[in-house]
Amino acid sequence: MAIHFDEKTQCYENDIGEDTESINMAWSAWQAAKAQAVPEGFVLVKSSDRDREVLELIDQRDYMEDQAEQLKDKLQELYGVDFGEHSSCNLPFQNAIDFDDSDLVLVEKAKLMQIIGSVSMIEPITRGNPYMDSVQRELTAITDVVKTVIEAQKQKVTELKIEWASDCFNCGHHEAIIYSTASEAASKGWFHDGDKAKCCKCGHEGEIDARGEDSDICWYENEAQEQKG
Structure with missing residues (x-):
């Protein structure tokens, strides 16, 4: 006797017309139980697979947090500001994103060194000349600012x-x-x-x-x- 499943009726049938009611009842009970245990939109997975996926997600989260922390440190060094530590009242990553750098410009260190070199060449000309006192003060101020900027950008180890x-x-x-x-x-x-x-x-x-x-x-x-x- 051959038993087959009819896709149209969603029931089991045989070739000689014998009763398959018990099989169909068991099939219906299984379908109902499975529908109740696994809601629509979900699938059954092995607990080992689930645990592995959870651990992978945790590793990915930790990696992204570490990368964000390094980026925050780089921005702190670049801007010369402290975005603070994580707390219920402070989000340093968001502070870094919200930081207003619109008044900052990127200048090559070589250009700053050229400025210092140019000032050092002009300074002897103005030294001791009472008519050049204001120029001397301006040159000194420029040199001090440039040196401060260069020193601030030095990477501390x-x-x-x-x-x-x-x-x-x-x-x-x-x-x-x-x-x-x-x-x-x-x-x-x-x-x-x-x-x-x-x-x-x-x-x-x-x-x-x-x-x-x-x-x-x-x-x-x-x-x-x-x-x-």
């Missing part, structure tokens, strides 16, 4: 000694120095992606791969191989 990263590729030592360019390196031990690192034992170099809790040192392999060779 903080040395952080760590033991948690991967061992040195060259000698296997576990301690390293990170030359952090983060504005809060000294107080919070923060660092940026690409910050330089050096082995405390052999001096072999690498750089930071900043990925939140998964951050690590990427040691330069070619240099190590040359040293061993």
